[in-house]
Amino acid sequence: MLLSHPVRGLRRIELTTRAPEATADFFSQLLGWSVLPEAGEVYGGWVGDRLAVRISPGEHVDWRLVFAGVPVRASEHGVAVDRGRVLHGPWAPEPRPGEPCWLEMLGDRDADYARELGWSVRDPAEPFSLLDVDPDGTPRAVAGRLTTDTGLPPGWMVYFSVPDLDAAVASATDLGGSVVTDPHEVPTGLVASIADPAGAVVTLLENPAGWGGAWAHVPEPTGSGTP
Numbered sequence: 001m002l003l004s005h006p007v008r009g010l011r012r013i014e015l016t017t018r019a020p021e022a023t024a025d026f027f028s029q030l031l032g033w034s035v036l037p038e039a040g041e042v043y044g045g046w047v048g049d050r051l052a053v054r055i056s057p058g059e060h061v062d063w064r065l066v067f068a069g070v071p072v073r074a075s076e077h078g079v080a081v082d083r084g085r086v087l088h089g090p091w092a093p094e095p096r097p098g099e100p101c102w103l104e105m106l107g108d109r110d111a112d113y114a115r116e117l118g119w120s121v122r123d124p125a126e127p128f129s130l131l132d133v134d135p136d137g138t139p140r141a142v143a144g145r146l147t148t149d150t151g152l153p154p155g156w157m158v159y160f161s162v163p164d165l166d167a168a169v170a171s172a173t174d175l176g177g178s179v180v181t182d183p184h185e186v187p188t189g190l191v192a193s194i195a196d197p198a199g200a201v202v203t204l205l206e207n208p209a210g211w212g213g214a215w216a217h218v219p220e221p222t223g224s225g226t227p
Contacts (some may be wrong), residue, residue, distance in 0.1 A: 006118025006133045007067040009089020009142065009211075011082050012051045013100055013158055014066060016058025019198040024055050026196045027173050031098035031160055032169065037227045047098045050087045052160075061199045063156050063194040067117065078156045090133070090140035090211045101161040102188060102215070105131075107154030111145060121145065128187075130215060140217040144188070152180065152193060158202050159213075165190050165206035172196075189213035195225040214227065 016021045024043035028035045033045035033052060045053040065079050068086045086092050088100045095101035111121050114131050119142060122130040127148045130141040162168040165183050172194040173179060180193040180201055190206040210216030 004137050005099065007024055007069040007142070008091050008133055008135065009068060009086035010092075010100060010103075011066045011068045011084050011087060013053045014064040014080075015055045015061045015200060015202055016060065016064075017055065017198045018057070018059065018061075020055045020057050021201060023198050025178060027053070028178075029175055031162070031170055033098055047096050050096075050099065052088075052099050061201075063158060063200075065068060065156055065158075067069050069117075079117070081117075088211070090217050092140055092211065094210050095161040095208055097161050098161050099161055100158055101205055102144070102159035102203075102212045103142075104146055104157045104159070104203075105155070106146050106150060106152055106157050108145060108147060113227060114145070119143075138217070141212050141215045144212075144215070153201055157193075159188070159191070159205045159208075160202055162204045162206055165192055165204055168192075168204050169194060187214055200210055 020043055023037045025047060027033055027045055033047060036044045036046060038044060041057045044051055049130045055206040067081050068084050069081045070083060072083060073081045114121055118130045119133050122132055128146050131143040131145055133142045133161050169179055169192050176197040178195050180195050183190060183192040189208060191203050193201055193203045195201045205213050
């Protein structure tokens, strides 16, 4: 189903896990979230006034991205669309520590979901490509797509902003988590992937300049200065 308007960014991220309370506690200590309990063993992880992740009970660890847009659509390809304000993305404010700061689809060779969301695939023949949204003539990268095997779980990988990657990785292990990939440089920036004790894997990105780190859209300077 094609959306009537291109999706510009996230409303929130949803995570299901067998240990929602423990998972919320782990990430609150690691990323500095304020955790607010909701009905039914659901926990909201907040950074200031912006909801980062809603964690719910489930049989398996599963990430779902809830984008802002119309019409509303149920989950498909790990994606749902809901009405409301974009909180995270290339048009949203710069990611603060603990907030989502990038998304990548790993191990995927079928980009039909991108077309349905109103995105274009930049360099579709390449192993890595950017998924662009262009509602006003200014393309911006809303997510990435990597078709080669990275050893990470296939599906959506969520990136979170941290001010000090080495300190965050050390904290993750101190809290009972594990390191999936050690800190290393990629085109997005300095990253590492970690897993919480229940198996939820995320990537941490150090000090992103904006949504997507090095892929962040930097507005053209304005003004009437003489050349």
